[in-house]
Amino acid sequence: MSKEGRNDKRQASIKGVTPRGEDYARWYTDVVQKAELADYSTVKGAMVIRPYGYALWENIQRQLDDRIKATGHSNAYFPLFIPMSYLRREAEHVEGFSPELAVVTHAGGKELEEPLVVRPTSETIINEMLAKWIQSYRDLPVLLNQWANVVRWELRPRLFLRTTEFLWQEGHTAHATEREAREETLRMLDVYAEFAETCAALPVIRGRKTQKEKFAGAVDTYAIEAMMGDRRALQAGTSHFLGQNFAKAFNIQFLDEANEQKYVWQTSWGVSTRMVGAIVMAHGDDKGLVLPPVLAPHQVVIVPIYRTEEERAAVMQAVDSLKQQLAAAVRVHVDARDNLSPGWKFNDWEMRGVPVRLEVGPKDVSSRQVVLARRDTGAKTPASWDCLTGTLNALLADVQKSMYDRALAFREANTKRIDSYDEFKAFMDAQGGFALSHWCGSTECEARIGEETKATIRVIPFERENGSGECLICGGESDGRVVFAKAY
Amino acid sequence: MSKEGRNDKRQASIKGVTPRGEDYARWYTDVVQKAELADYSTVKGAMVIRPYGYALWENIQRQLDDRIKATGHSNAYFPLFIPMSYLRREAEHVEGFSPELAVVTHAGGKELEEPLVVRPTSETIINEMLAKWIQSYRDLPVLLNQWANVVRWELRPRLFLRTTEFLWQEGHTAHATEREAREETLRMLDVYAEFAETCAALPVIRGRKTQKEKFAGAVDTYAIEAMMGDRRALQAGTSHFLGQNFAKAFNIQFLDEANEQKYVWQTSWGVSTRMVGAIVMAHGDDKGLVLPPVLAPHQVVIVPIYRTEEERAAVMQAVDSLKQQLAAAVRVHVDARDNLSPGWKFNDWEMRGVPVRLEVGPKDVSSRQVVLARRDTGAKTPASWDCLTGTLNALLADVQKSMYDRALAFREANTKRIDSYDEFKAFMDAQGGFALSHWCGSTECEARIGEETKATIRVIPFERENGSGECLICGGESDGRVVFAKAY
Numbered sequence: 001m002s003k004e005g006r007n008d009k010r011q012a013s014i015k016g017v018t019p020r021g022e023d024y025a026r027w028y029t030d031v032v033q034k035a036e037l038a039d040y041s042t043v044k045g046a047m048v049i050r051p052y053g054y055a056l057w058e059n060i061q062r063q064l065d066d067r068i069k070a071t072g073h074s075n076a077y078f079p080l081f082i083p084m085s086y087l088r089r090e091a092e093h094v095e096g097f098s099p100e101l102a103v104v105t106h107a108g109g110k111e112l113e114e115p116l117v118v119r120p121t122s123e124t125i126i127n128e129m130l131a132k133w134i135q136s137y138r139d140l141p142v143l144l145n146q147w148a149n150v151v152r153w154e155l156r157p158r159l160f161l162r163t164t165e166f167l168w169q170e171g172h173t174a175h176a177t178e179r180e181a182r183e184e185t186l187r188m189l190d191v192y193a194e195f196a197e198t199c200a201a202l203p204v205i206r207g208r209k210t211q212k213e214k215f216a217g218a219v220d221t222y223a224i225e226a227m228m229g230d231r232r233a234l235q236a237g238t239s240h241f242l243g244q245n246f247a248k249a250f251n252i253q254f255l256d257e258a259n260e261q262k263y264v265w266q267t268s269w270g271v272s273t274r275m276v277g278a279i280v281m282a283h284g285d286d287k288g289l290v291l292p293p294v295l296a297p298h299q300v301v302i303v304p305i306y307r308t309e310e311e312r313a314a315v316m317q318a319v320d321s322l323k324q325q326l327a328a329a330v331r332v333h334v335d336a337r338d339n340l341s342p343g344w345k346f347n348d349w350e351m352r353g354v355p356v357r358l359e360v361g362p363k364d365v366s367s368r369q370v371v372l373a374r375r376d377t378g379a380k381t382p383a384s385w386d387c388l389t390g391t392l393n394a395l396l397a398d399v400q401k402s403m404y405d406r407a408l409a410f411r412e413a414n415t416k417r418i419d420s421y422d423e424f425k426a427f428m429d430a431q432g433g434f435a436l437s438h439w440c441g442s443t444e445c446e447a448r449i450g451e452e453t454k455a456t457i458r459v460i461p462f463e464r465e466n467g468s469g470e471c472l473i474c475g476g477e478s479d480g481r482v483v484f485a486k487a488y
Numbered sequence: 489m490s491k492e493g494r495n496d497k498r499q500a501s502i503k504g505v506t507p508r509g510e511d512y513a514r515w516y517t518d519v520v521q522k523a524e525l526a527d528y529s530t531v532k533g534a535m536v537i538r539p540y541g542y543a544l545w546e547n548i549q550r551q552l553d554d555r556i557k558a559t560g561h562s563n564a565y566f567p568l569f570i571p572m573s574y575l576r577r578e579a580e581h582v583e584g585f586s587p588e589l590a591v592v593t594h595a596g597g598k599e600l601e602e603p604l605v606v607r608p609t610s611e612t613i614i615n616e617m618l619a620k621w622i623q624s625y626r627d628l629p630v631l632l633n634q635w636a637n638v639v640r641w642e643l644r645p646r647l648f649l650r651t652t653e654f655l656w657q658e659g660h661t662a663h664a665t666e667r668e669a670r671e672e673t674l675r676m677l678d679v680y681a682e683f684a685e686t687c688a689a690l691p692v693i694r695g696r697k698t699q700k701e702k703f704a705g706a707v708d709t710y711a712i713e714a715m716m717g718d719r720r721a722l723q724a725g726t727s728h729f730l731g732q733n734f735a736k737a738f739n740i741q742f743l744d745e746a747n748e749q750k751y752v753w754q755t756s757w758g759v760s761t762r763m764v765g766a767i768v769m770a771h772g773d774d775k776g777l778v779l780p781p782v783l784a785p786h787q788v789v790i791v792p793i794y795r796t797e798e799e800r801a802a803v804m805q806a807v808d809s810l811k812q813q814l815a816a817a818v819r820v821h822v823d824a825r826d827n828l829s830p831g832w833k834f835n836d837w838e839m840r841g842v843p844v845r846l847e848v849g850p851k852d853v854s855s856r857q858v859v860l861a862r863r864d865t866g867a868k869t870p871a872s873w874d875c876l877t878g879t880l881n882a883l884l885a886d887v888q889k890s891m892y893d894r895a896l897a898f899r900e901a902n903t904k905r906i907d908s909y910d911e912f913k914a915f916m917d918a919q920g921g922f923a924l925s926h927w928c929g930s931t932e933c934e935a936r937i938g939e940e941t942k943a944t945i946r947v948i949p950f951e952r953e954n955g956s957g958e959c960l961i962c963g964g965e966s967d968g969r970v971v972f973a974k975a976y
Binding site: 039041042043046047048049050051054055057058074075076077078079080081082083098099100101102103104105106107108109115116118125128129132138144148149151153155164165167339 | 527529530531534535536537538539542543545546562563564565566567568569570571586587588589590591592593594595596597603604606613616617620626632636637639641643652653655827
């Protein structure tokens with residue numbers, strides 16, 4: 001195939017992204033695959049995270065890991081395989097997970113005496129060890145985190161959002177008192193919210209899950225919920241107050257200062273590769289990804305523009321020197337591919353969501369300037385070579401802030417106070433969004449709304465408007481609005 | 489339990505390390521457990537990596553990851569589960585691994601149509617994707633790396649050295665020509681050797697494995713071999729030239745510049761959590777771990793010494809200010825536990841192998857000095873508060889170099905040129921070590937030596953002395969000595 005033929009083929013494939021307005025689900029899959037974030041494996045339900053997607057995940061990891069360590073936690077690693085009997089010890093837990101389990105029955109050339117479950121989450125295998133390590137109040141708190149793969153069998157996979165295997169961090173802590181454990185649960189929810197807002201430019205609503213929506217085995221589950229581009233909700237992180245459920249199931253006791261045996265109080269909390277899906281859906285457009293600068297693998301891509309060999313030499317010399325100037329402060333990538341046109345490269349990096357494109361042509365060399373193009377707004381401005389690092393840092397900070405503001409404005413424009421069930425049904429049938437409505441607190445009313453509208457209670461938000469009201473369904477008393485939405 | 493009772497109990501448990509001379513295997517397990525690097529899980533064959541051990545692994549990861557990226561590779565992530573049929577496509581590969589496989593037969597509440605193997609290594613699942621991604625010479629080389637857990641069923645587990653599940657990085661590359669792939673194989677072996685020597689203070693011998701000892705599916709396997717404290721060898725990293733074995737099994741072809749379809753040439757290479765075991769065994773002594781400063785979680789631990797409350801206030805003020813002074817340049821930890829004596833802390837940090845202990849007592853405060861104690865030699869020297877960062881950096885560099893020199897001298901002292909099989913057998917029966925001996929190249933002679941002495945050919949070293957000789961067994965011609973040893 002000739003260079004041109006190859007160019008044409010690539011161009012066509014980039015243009016082949018389904019518009020969001022036509023089919024949002026196909027747009028999402030197109031963008032994830034064409035931006036080379038991930039691909040489906042030939043194994044059903046499984047995902048391959050490609051280098052560009054993994055680089056984004058590594059930046060998410062680094063930001064989260066710094067915050068997890070700054071709040072006093074240490075990383076550790078626990079086994080992948082969990083004896084089936086461990087899962088059975090906490091009844092609610094095993095019931096919640098059993099349809100999703102993958103089970104190893106044969107190993108080392110023999111059938112195993114007890115089947116091993118591939119971890120869907122690690123509370124049980126970690127608690128088995130904590131029971132051995134914790135003896136005295138002096139051993140508390142135990143503040144652990146693990147970066148790991150987990151498996152929950154998935155029949156209708158979607159890249160990053162629902163895959164049989166996914167990557168995450170799971171925090172697991174044990175405390176002497178209920179108060180400390182509850183404080184920890186909310187501290188980590190705050191860490192997640194701050195990460196989502198500051199790094200992923202994702203405005204989130206913090207709140208508590210209903211008993212129906214909580215984690216199997218928790219006393220209370222808290223979550224951060226974000227609005228995606230199709231107005232659906234996505235749970236971007238969860239933090240669980242486990243009470244003494246697992247402590248009692250695994251007999252984790254300690255001798256307190258008064259020399260009495262007590263059960264520990266526990267928490268667990270996690271953020272997964274779903275966060276990548278949230279970033280795609282909250283910020284992307286019909287041209288592809290739009291990545292927040294704090295997390296983008298490349299913050300700036302330099303595209304050299306030239307026609308003749310002479311121009312090429314002058315431009316590439318300038319590009320090299322600019323790259324050196326910027327590299328200490330900015331994640332910069334030079335697109336030096338000489339078989340592709342600048343226009344093709346522009347489309348390619350727009351698809352991949354690089355926050356700022358820096359163009360350098362022969363005229364720019366003589367006037368010692370460049371052109372900066374923002375991915376989020378498309379705005380192009382010239383900039384001098386002098387102090388370019390400062391200019392770019394300011395521009396990247398502005399892109400980060402604008403992306404957050406835009407996502408917040410979108411969420412606010414698509415959030416509505418709704419007090420009648422007819423209006424609620426019409427809202428969920430039409431464009432959808434977040435409905436702030438009253439609910440009496442009963443699982444029965446909650447379930448009926450879910451069945452009839454597919455909308456669920458995302459969270460009982462911490463920041464609730466004053467004022468009581470009447471439940472959408474039964475008219476029963478409500479002491480504040482909750483957030484309803486269709487969700488991923 | 490009183491503070492003193494508790495102290496006594498801990499003291500006893502630290503003292504409870506079996507001396508190396510008495511039982512090396514028990515010494516190893518004692519140190520790994522008492523230094524809290526890792527613990528056995530209740531699941532047979534499985535290991536829990538505790539925070540201190542994981543922090544050491546994170547430092548290994550960071551150093552290796554930087555080197556892997558600096559040589560042009562990108563991280564990615566491929567599925568944990570591999571269809572059994574993929575493994576079967578490369579005959580030698582599946583034969584090598586089948587006794588070690590763990591197999592998922594049930595998932596999502598049903599029996600699977602095709603069993604899934606939990607990856608023992610990822611050549612097959614990665615190649616399945618490469619066949620889809622690679623079309624043209626312009627798509628080459630593909631330079632991937634993955635940080636992952638892998639499973640190889642283990643009946644006689646030993647912490648870090650042999651566990652059913654372990655962590656590693658596995659590089660996988662595809663090239664247009666044999667020459668490029670062979671260069672890549674040796675480049676990564678060099679990266680591993682440089683890492684081992686510079687970071688882990690581990691002198692290694694680079695060389696090629698025999699056909700008997702190579703990786704199942706490779707054309708040639710290369711390795712770095714290190715000597716442990718009991719004079720056995722440990723393979724600390726491997727790099728494989730795969731030829732076109734997997735390319736043909738998975739049909740990975742590309743259109744070259746002359747428009748012809750060609751199979752790619754491939755490599756794979758890995759370093760695992762075994763490296764932690766190597767560091768323990770190469771440097772540890774009867775007091776516990778001795779960690780190389782480049783990888784140590786804490787490079788310096790500050791132990792405050794005081795008796796009265798007044799002394800405590802003055803000493804802790806000095807400690808805080810010293811910590812602030814050092815923290816930007818050195819990984820420093822303050823042991824502020826007030827229920828433990830300084831002597832107990834000294835033992836504790838010696839067990840954990842912290843390279844330098846910094847003691848501050850009331851007299852040190854008035855004279856503005858500290859005492860620095862090296863873990864490797866035990867030497868204690870006073871140092872002024874002024875320029876303490878510089879003093880410590882120089883001391884840490886000296887510890888790192890001394891540890892390497894000492895390990896190298898130990899290896900040289902226990903390496904012997906041996907030309908008679910009787911002497912060889914006596915050597916391996918007695919203290920053991922590395923025997924440099926002649927071998928004719930036949931698998932038959934190699935196998936006989938292994939059966940009769942438990943010693944195997946570790947590598948055919950790159951740096952071979954000139955001079956031919958006669959095979960230990962058959963007297964056949966040999967063009968240079970190879971390295972024999974008993975191995976982990």
